[in-house]
Amino acid sequence: MGDKGLTFFLGYAIVAAVLGMFQFGYNTGVINAPIKVIQEFIKDVWEDRYSDEIHTDTLNLLWAVTVSMFAIGGMIGGISGGYIADRFGRKMGLLLNQVLGILGGVLMGVSQPAKSYEILIIGRFVIGLNCGLNTILVPMYISEIAPLNLRGGLGTVNQLGVTIGLLISQILGINSLLGTKHGWPVLLGLAVVPSVLQVVLLPLCPESPRHLLITKKNEDDSRKALRRLRGSNDVEEDISEMQAEEASNQSVETMSIAQLLCSSSLRMPLIVGIMMHLSQQFSGINAVFYYSTTIFTDSGMSETQAQYASIGVGILMVVMTLVSIPLMDRKGRRALHLWGLGGMFVFSIFMTISFLVQALASWMTIIAVISTFCYVIFFAIGPGSIPWMITAELFSQGPRPAAMSIAVLVNWFSNFVVGQVFPPMNEHLGSYTFLPFSVLLAMFWTFTYYKVPETKNRTFEEIASLFQGRGS
DSSP states (O other), X not given: OOXXXXXXXXXXXXXXXXXXXXXXXXXXXXXXXXXXXXXXHHHHHHHHHXXXXXXXHHHHHHHHHHHHHHHHHHHHHHHHXXXXXXXXXXXXXXXXXXXXXXXXXXXXXXXXXXXXXXXXXXXXHHHHHHHHHXXXXXXXXXXXXXXXXXXXXXXXXXXXXXXXXXXXXXXXXXXXXXXXXXXXXHHHHTTHHHHHHHHHHGGGSOOOXXXXXXXXOOHHHHXXXXXXXXXXXXXXXXXXXXXXXXXXXXXXXXXXXXXXXXXXXXXXXXXXXXXXXXXXXXXXXXXXXXXXXXXXXXXXXXXXXXXXXXXXXXXXXXXXXXHHHHHHHHHOHHHHHHHHHHHXXXXXXXXXXXXXXXXXXXXXXXXXXXXXXXXHHHHHHTTTTHHHHHHHHHSOTTTHHHHHHHHHHHHHHHHHHHHHHHHHXXXXXXXXXXXXXXXXXXXXXXXXXXXXXXXXXXXXXXXXXXXXXXXX
16 A cells, blocks of 8 residues: 555645644734733723723733733633534534634734723633634644654644744734834734635635544545545545544544543543643743743843844744654654653753853853753754644544543643743742753653653554553
């Protein structure tokens, strides 16, 4: 039979779907550059409305709510994504989700002319719902349409979408472009663009063949979808692999989240999936994404230099994610995750040392920047993309939606925690800020080494069998 290649139609379906991860990346990064001008807007609205100056604590609270509403929406979207995927299908779920994407973008865009920070907060919540659903539906759809030999590389495209979204939001958000008093509503409102593109592109994509055959019991439509995706009539290998999974699934119907949490046989894969997502968020990478400009100014750079260094971080993420695509199916998920966590551990220590001694030698600023860049490189090699992909790989069709809902809820909650905890942590720990992340990275590396199986080139059934006999 041989390995299957990337056909035009498979590539088209992946690009159409991965715009959802672009949306997630864009809205994660978009709020950071124009912090001051949006706070000014909240202040002005408050003073116009109440003819009184806003208290600093109230302003900080309203700002924290504006930022965190995105993560709260993401958690709700994430936990409901599995239900949506099974109820409407992966592709149709993605298509319906774009209603939220367009609504969220419009609300954020009109908040300034409407003179209402409440509309901005609701918009952030709605776009969070959209992105939470995307982080379930996109990786699930891509893992289910990709041929076995390309599943790793194509799974990495999820993270590529996120990193390109982050980079574009960083570039557009600089002071000379849209990070201005009048530009920020456009910057936030541009979230409608990926959603509109998906509304145009997704209708031509097929539904997930795996969903059609195993969940919907529709072998004819599954075959048709596979023929379009593979660009060939010879799809028997894929069909027989799915039928084998369906046969072993006869005893395992679609699981609810509660059923999955109570299942002793699936406890270990669930723990592995959760730990992989925790390792992504508690690696400290979001501290770099959210506060890179602050980190660079603290290490001795000017404001403008720090903004450009932050864009450098974004470019590096995109380049290294591209580099990791061929590595994913060559070196394997487990090996790359270990390399990524290990490298981040080493450079988090280097960052701490350089922050501590930069007062003694000005060239230590350069070491701090290089260490931050290397830290980002190792994140992109492993923890950046593998958690999104491996959770879909660890479970068969029945429990997969529930497992991904739990893992993505954990991811969003951890994201929320890091966003809230990092500023006070930075205030109290100063140069030692990254040491707690160093400790966590060492723990995640140890867990991965002893507990995470290699999933490269294995069918979903073979991966499930790896946990048999490992105990819970």
